Amino acid sequence: MLRGRARRAREAHAATGGDPLDAADPPSEADPLDAAQERRVRAVLALGGVPQADLPDGVQQVRLRLLERAASGREAPRDVSAWAAVVASNLAMDWHRARRRQERLGERLAALRQPAHPSGEDSSVLSVAVAQGLDELPDAQRQVVVLRFYADLPLRSIAELLGVPEGTVKSRLHTAVRALRARLHEDEVV
Helix, strand or coil: HHHHHHHHHHHHHHHCCCCCCCCCCCCCCCCCHHHHHHHHHHCCCCCCCCCHHHHHHHHHHHHHHHHHHHHHCCCCCCCCHHHHHHHHHHHHHHHHHHHHHCCCCCHHHHHCCCCCCCCCHHHHHHHHHHHHHHCCCCHHHHHHHHHHHHHHCCCCHHHHHEEECCCHHHHHHHHHHHHHHHHHHHHCCC
């Protein structure tokens, strides 16, 4: 199904006079997301509350939206990686609202996080506490924290991609970090 959509996207672009091999269109068998972008999308989906079993579907949804964007003739995003991260974040919020997550985000994050080296029990406790604190944040605050600290996007990019003023992003981020810090002190983790 996706290959058919990709083919239609290339045909539509070629019909408008575009070069089918230009940088905005993926080659016929190439994935519109490279490996690093797919990892970022998976991380954003996971941190947004999507269960690990549903991550492949979320990644496919991001790919589909990128292909649909190309097929409709709209201009390619300037930064595909950032665009994909925001789409993934929105998908995660949609999933969260629809499913009312049954598992805690902390358990999923602990299972997904694979440190490069053993970090000890203290680090594991901190990771779980942060994940539980994220789980308690309102959707808008969680989205900004995930995009800033896990997807590593600058504030200006987050504001542009979410369509809100940069001050709103700063405010949400400040409030979320303050709530997370209070939660860690309350749980005597730090």
